[in-house]
Amino acid sequence: MKVIFGPINSRRFKKSLGIDLSPNEKCCNFDCLYCELGKAKIKHKNEANLSVEYIISELKKALDIHKDLDYISISANGEPTLYPNLKELILEINKIKKNAKSLILSNASTIFDENIQKALLELDAVKLSLDSVNEKVFRKIDRSNINLSKIIQGIINFSNIYKGELVLECLVLEGINDNKEDFIALNEILKNIKASRLDLGTIDRPSDYDVKAVSFEKLQELASLLTNINVNIISRTINEKIYDDLLKTLELRPLSEDEISINDKELLKELLEKNIVKLAKINDINFYKLNK
Ligand code: SF4
Secondary structure (H helix, E strand, C coil): CCCEEEEEEECCCEEEEEEECCCCCCECCCCCCCCCCCCCCCCCCCCCCCCHHHHHHHHHHHHHHCCCCCEEEEECCECHHHCCCHHHHHHHHHHHCCCCEEEEEECCCCCCCHHHHHHHCCCCEEEEECCCCCHHHHHHHHCCCCCHHHHHHHHHHHHHHCCCEEEEEEEEECCCCCCHHHHHHHHHHHCCCCCCEEEEEECCCCCCCCCCECCHHHHHHHHCCCCCCCEEEECHHHHHHHHHHHHHHHHHCCEEHHHCCHHHHHHHHHHHHCCCEEEEEECCEEEEEECC
């Protein structure tokens, strides 16, 4: 069974080696309208029967080959917190991860469970999805019977005790969860959640359901309503647009570090690595300039 995949390079989680806890079939307690894995029966238990020993031995082999990783990410063809020996696995990963950070990509469906919280506390980074704070909309998009207020309270409680990097993610679909009022309500709830950032995106790959992406302008409009958190707009096509806009601005003038949003910082890092941009210090302030 192939439980290790990658490394994958992404703007959000850089160079990341993945652990798939349900390699043979989708195993998820949600059935999201935007799921790239396709429609599947909802499951509340991971029955892949993978032992921690097996996963760790495969991970060790991969770590001998792949160096300089930024993250080791625990995911699944579905929801990774359904794996029964999660805490034991995380503790073993932490023993061998070297400089890489341990990360989980979860849909947040189990975050109110004390045992899951205890396991996730051991990770360097946790990504939790929150597509809507409106129960009706949440049921429509994530197609789950799990109580949304329990999930929200679980995220709040966890964020108050967690010391690592907590990232929230919201994926927006046209006409489903792109309602301004719901984003204003989300912003209120975000006052109580201590998270590093919220990644706001839309679909960029086909789904089995008939759903549509929202425009870049719509994402910007919704992001502007979220004043209680750093928002990072994500999408392949959207990032290309931001990339072009950033280069256009740099053509006109250098940018100081203070003028740069989180999104642009990630892109600038890429541009620095590619030698398209250089850093110049003026009066003790770092400026990004085009490398002409
Ligand atoms: S939580 Fe992730 S894996 Fe599960 S249905 Fe939604 S998109 Fe698919």
